[in-house]
Amino acid sequence: MAEVTKREMIDGVCKVCDFYKENDEQLECGAFKIIKILVEEGKLRMEDIYFARERLGSQR
Numbered sequence: 001m002a003e004v005t006k007r008e009m010i011d012g013v014c015k016v017c018d019f020y021k022e023n024d025e026q027l028e029c030g031a032f033k034i035i036k037i038l039v040e041e042g043k044l045r046m047e048d049i050y051f052a053r054e055r056l057g058s059q060r
């Protein structure tokens with residue numbers, strides 16, 4: 001199981017979240033925890049997250 005750092009998760013997931021606050025990075029919502037487990041278990045790659053982020057960007 002590959003460890004994923006909180007920083008990687010914040011950069012990959014939180015920074016596109018409407019609730020993200022740069023000065024408050026302590027809280028971890030359920031989606032954050034679930035995505036972290038999926039990445040650590042190799043069921044989801046960070047590349048997949050960044051691909052999804054690109055799609056989000058094109059829809060906004």
Ligand code: SF4
Nearest residue numbers: 014017020028029032
């Ligand atoms: S922890 Fe969850 S709610 Fe908070 S910024 Fe990250 S994704 Fe958004």
